[in-house]
Amino acid sequence: MARMAVVAVVVVVAAVLAGGARAQLREGFYEHSCPQAEKIIKDYVMEHIPHVPSIAATLLRTHFHDCFVRGCDASVLLNATGGNEAERDAAPNQTLRGNGFIDRVKALVEKECPGVVSCADILALTARDSVVATGGPSWSVPTGRRDGTVSIKQEALDQIPAPTMNFTELLQSFQNKSLDLADLVWLSGAHTIGIAHCNSFTERLYNFTGRGGPGDADPSLDPLYAANLRRTKCKTPTDNTTIVEMDPGSFRTFDLSYYRGVLKRRGLFQSDAALITDAAAKADILTAVNSPPEFFSQVFARSMVKMGAIEVKTGSEGEIRKHCAIVNKH
Ligand code: HEM
Ligand SMILES: *[C@@H]1O[C@H](CO)[C@@H](O)[C@H](O)[C@H]1NC(C)=O
Ligand SMILES: *[C@@H]1O[C@H](CO)[C@@H](O)[C@H](O)[C@H]1NC(C)=O
Ligand SMILES: *[C@@H]1O[C@H](CO)[C@@H](O)[C@H](O)[C@H]1NC(C)=O
Ligand SMILES: *[C@@H]1O[C@H](CO)[C@@H](O)[C@H](O)[C@H]1NC(C)=O
Ligand SMILES: *[C@@H]1O[C@H](CO)[C@@H](O)[C@H](O)[C@H]1NC(C)=O
Ligand SMILES: CC(=O)N[C@H]1CO[C@H](CO)[C@@H](O)[C@@H]1O
Numbered sequence: 001m002a003r004m005a006v007v008a009v010v011v012v013v014a015a016v017l018a019g020g021a022r023a024q025l026r027e028g029f030y031e032h033s034c035p036q037a038e039k040i041i042k043d044y045v046m047e048h049i050p051h052v053p054s055i056a057a058t059l060l061r062t063h064f065h066d067c068f069v070r071g072c073d074a075s076v077l078l079n080a081t082g083g084n085e086a087e088r089d090a091a092p093n094q095t096l097r098g099n100g101f102i103d104r105v106k107a108l109v110e111k112e113c114p115g116v117v118s119c120a121d122i123l124a125l126t127a128r129d130s131v132v133a134t135g136g137p138s139w140s141v142p143t144g145r146r147d148g149t150v151s152i153k154q155e156a157l158d159q160i161p162a163p164t165m166n167f168t169e170l171l172q173s174f175q176n177k178s179l180d181l182a183d184l185v186w187l188s189g190a191h192t193i194g195i196a197h198c199n200s201f202t203e204r205l206y207n208f209t210g211r212g213g214p215g216d217a218d219p220s221l222d223p224l225y226a227a228n229l230r231r232t233k234c235k236t237p238t239d240n241t242t243i244v245e246m247d248p249g250s251f252r253t254f255d256l257s258y259y260r261g262v263l264k265r266r267g268l269f270q271s272d273a274a275l276i277t278d279a280a281a282k283a284d285i286l287t288a289v290n291s292p293p294e295f296f297s298q299v300f301a302r303s304m305v306k307m308g309a310i311e312v313k314t315g316s317e318g319e320i321r322k323h324c325a326i327v328n329k330h
Pocket of ligand 7: 163
C-alpha cells in the first residue's frame with residue numbers, strides 16, 4: 001500500500017517536472033526580444049501580396065506542410081544536403097513556391113534582431129498574414145517555435161495527406177497529428193485560395209477506375225464541371241503544367257465559396273469531395289455556409305492555432321536558424 005503511494009507520488013512529480021520543462025508557445029513571445037518582428041513581417045506581406053497574390057496561397061500551404069512533418073519547425077524550408085533529399089524534394093512539395101519570399105522576410109527580421117526570430121515562427125506568421133491579405137480573418141499567433149535541423153523527403157511523402165484520400169484516410173492523417181474532424185473540415189477551407197496542377201486530380205477526369213477511356217470520370221464530381229475542365233483546362237490525361245483555380249471566381253479571396261463549391265460537387269480533389277461523404281463533416285460545412293462569415297473566421301483561426309502547435313520545438317530545443325534553407329554551423 002505504502003509502496004504504491006510512493007510510486008504514485010513519483011509518477012506525479014515526474015509528470016509535473018516534464019510538463020514544467022516543456023515550454024509552451026505564447027502570444028507576444030518576441031515583445032521584448034524583437035518588438036518589431038511581427039510588424040516587419042506583416043508589413044512585408046501586405047506590401048507584396050497585392051503584386052504576387054499567388055504567393056499567399058503557397059505560404060499558407062507551406063505552413064501546413066511544415067507542421068505535418070516533424071512538427072512546425074521549418075524543416076520544410078531546408079535544402080537537401082549531401083546525399084539526403086529534404087522534405088521540399090518530395091513530389092507533393094515541389095509545387096510549393098515562395099522560398100525566396102520567406103528568405104527576404106527572414107533577412108529583414110535578422111537585420112532588426114539577429115538570431116532571435118525562428119523560421120518556423122516566420123512561417124506561422126506569414127501564413128496568418130497571407131490569410132489577412134486575401135480578405136480572411138486575423139488572429140493572434142502564439143510564437144516561440146524553434147527551428148529543426150533535420151528534413152527527410154520520405155517523411156513528407158508518408159505524412160502529408162494525398163489528394164486521392166477518402167474521408168477515413170484523411171481523418172486518420174489529421175488524427176495522427178492530434179487534429180480532429182472539425183480541424184479537417186475547417187483547415188480544408190484553405191482551398192478557398194490558390195491553384196492546383198492538373199496532375200493533382202487528373203484521374204478524376206479521365207481514369208478514375210483505371211479502365212480509362214471516355215466516361216471513366218469520378219462520379220462524385222459534377223459531370224458538367226468535369227467536362228468543362230477537360231475541354232478548357234486539363235485537355236490531356238498527362239498534363240502536368242496547366243493550373244486550375246481551386247475556388248474558381250474567387251481564388252484570390254479568402255471566403256466561403258470553396259465550401260459552396262464542395263456542396264455542388266465541384267471540389268477539385270477527392271479529398272475535397274470526401275468532406276461531404278461524412279455526415280458530421282457535411283453538417284459542419286452546411287453550418288458554415290448558412291452562418292455569417294464570422295463563424296468560419298473563428299473556427300478556421302482556432303484550427304490554425306491548433307495546427308501551428310503540432311509537435312513544436314520550444315525552449316532550448318532546436319535552434320534559431322540564420323538562413324531558413326540551411327542549419328547553423330556550430
Ligand atoms: C485535407 C488534406 C489536404 C490535401 C489532400 C491537400 C492537397 C492539396 C493539393 C494536391 C494541392 C494542389 C497542389 C498543386 O497541384 O499545385 C493543394 C493546394 C493548396 N492547399 Fe491543400 N491539401 C490539404 C489540406 C490543406 C490545408 C490544411 C491547408 C492549409 C491550412 C491547405 C492549403 C492549400 C493551399 C492554400 C493550396 C494552394 C496552393 C497554391 O496556390 O500554390 N491544404 N492542396
Ligand atoms: C538552397 O537551394 C536552392 C535551390 O537549389 C538554391 O538556389 C539556394 O541558393 C540554396 N540556399 C542556400 C542557403 O544554400
Ligand atoms: C478508404 O480507403 C482505404 C484505403 O484505400 C480503404 O481501405 C477504405 O475501405 C476506404 N474507405 C471508404 C469508406 O471508402
Ligand atoms: C497514421 O499513423 C500511423 C502510425 O504512425 C501510420 O501507420 C499511418 O500510415 C498514418 N496514417 C496516415 C493516413 O497518415
Ligand atoms: C489509367 O490508370 C491505370 C491504372 O492506374 C493505368 O495503368 C493506365 O495507364 C491509366 N491510363 C491513362 C490513359 O492514363
Ligand atoms: C511533366 O510531363 C513531362 C512529359 O510527360 C515530363 O517530361 C516532365 O518531367 C513532367 N514534369 C514534372 C514536373 O513532373
Ligand atoms: C510537379 C510535381 O511533382 N507535382 C506533384 C505534386 O504532388 C502531387 C500529389 O500530391 C502529384 O500528383 C504531382 O505530380
